Amino acid sequence: MFDVVVVGGGPAGATAAEDLARAGHAVALLDREGRIKPCGGAIPPRLIADFAIPDELLVAKITTARMVSPTGRHVDIAIENGFVGMVDRKDFDPFLRARAAAAGATRLAGTYLGVEREGGVTRLRYRDKASGEERAVATRLVIGADGARSRVARAELPGGDRIPYVMAYHEIVAAPSGAGWDPSRCDVVYDGRVSPDFYGWVFPHGASASIGMGSGQGRVDLKAATATLRAASGLADCETLRREGAPIPLKPLERWDNGRDVVLAGDAAGVVAPSSGEGIYYAMVGGRLAAEAAAATLASGRARDLRLARRRFLREHGTVFRVLRSMQSAYYRSDDRRERFVSLCHDIDVQRLTFEAYMTKSLVRARPMAHLKIAAKNLAHLTGLVAATRG
Incomplete structure (x- = not known):
């Protein structure tokens, strides 16, 4: 019997599992493994400090942000008194999962299938990655941190299948050398030819770079738009190392718990910032708050304490989300x-x-x-x- 099973081993799920394990709870972390989410990889100083991210995980330190308009005009904004860190999710996420395991979380590799309740016992079913067999573990609570199209949310929460999102796509390329390439500058491109309703980005990752865009309009050809961005940025001839795409939610769900034994975190709860699309920091905060809500529920026996995760998140970040949503709608x-x-x-x-x-x-x-x-x-x-x- 686990106290909590966390579904999804991204920043939200790994953070929740680590925090619960460090607090002495019996926790399992279920993750499919091998998947890399498309992400520019920017993390602010507050994340680095709050979640003890070691310097060796930073593949670049950004000191300038360039905003590029549809006409090609740009504004360079210096980041005063600090930097924005860059991480590569292919290394960052496994680090977080390994840290959760080191804290005492049990790792399970497999795919979530569902939750069954019988005789007062909750069992989480999953398909084991190595054997392909269906297995089940008993647990008191479940944290769903399995992404924007969360299977946990769809099955367990009303409205969990109707979260608005944009599709994001990026290509990791070998970074160029020579004049014109600044490894300490990130470019944010506001151009309808790249994205009619979001933006494109070119983010240095040390020896590589992330070039991508997002859109909520299904008619947009993400790969063609990214090719346009690569050409405009002078990166068309760079070697492509990998390609990734995934949905990114842009609005927190109205409810994050089922009033019984499930609470959501990260993309599953919709906590990606509008306008900027920033998600890593908010995912890790959401994972931490989901862990706190789960711990409170385990201690009190009151399922209503699961509501604390959403309540505390919106109290701290709700105003910022509203401002950013208004900005996106306006501009x-x-x-x-x-x-x-x-x-x-x-x-x-x-x-x-x-x-x-x-x-x-x-x-x-x-x-x-x-x-x-x-x-x-x-x-x-x-x-x-x-x-x-x-x-």
Whole structure:
């Protein structure tokens, strides 16, 4: 009998399993293994500190972010007093799973099949990866951290099959050498030819680079759009090392628990930031909060304590998500709006507050006048009272 079985060994699931194991709970971590999620790999300083990420996992340290408009105009934003770390998910996720196992979590390699309840006992069924046989383990609670199309969420929670998402696709290529390539700069490309409703990215990963994009429109050819981005970035001739695609959710589910014995975390709960698509930090926070909610339920015997995960997450990050969702709705709808968004990024107040919020994962309240100025400039750009800066 396990106290908790965690389904999914990405950042959310591995974090939940590690935290529960360190707290002395009997926990199993079920993961299919071998899958690499498409991801730019950016992690802020707060994640590195809060989750003790060793420096050797950082394949690059970004000190400049370049915003690129549909006309090719760009704004370079220096990251003051620090850097944004870059990780490669093919190494980052296995590290987190190994750390959970070292803390005492039992590793299970296989595919989730379902949950059965009989005689007061909950059994989680899975197909063992090595033997192909169906197996079952008894558990008191289940944490579903199995991605945007979570099988746990679809089976156990109302609305778990209706989460909105964009499809993301990227290609990992060998990094070029010579002039024109900056291994400490990430590019974010706002161009309808790359994505009509999201953005494209070029992120250095040391010896390699991640080039990708996302879109919620089914008619978009992700591979063709990425090829366009590679050509525009001068990376068309770089060796392609691997290709990956997956859905990325853009709105937290209305409910993360079934009121009984299941709670969600990470992409399964929909906790990827709108506008930016940032997910690793929020996944790990969600995993930690799911672990805390599970521990509280185990201690109290009250299933309603599973609600703590969503309640605490939204209390800390809900306002940021609402602001980012409004930004995406306002600026990602046309190339004219995208042009104006990049123009707005010229503003020093916008730059500082944006990166302070990203680095610390909270809205900055230290400069109220700056907030008022940004609100006024934002309105002016959206209404066309000011022209988008060119050149």
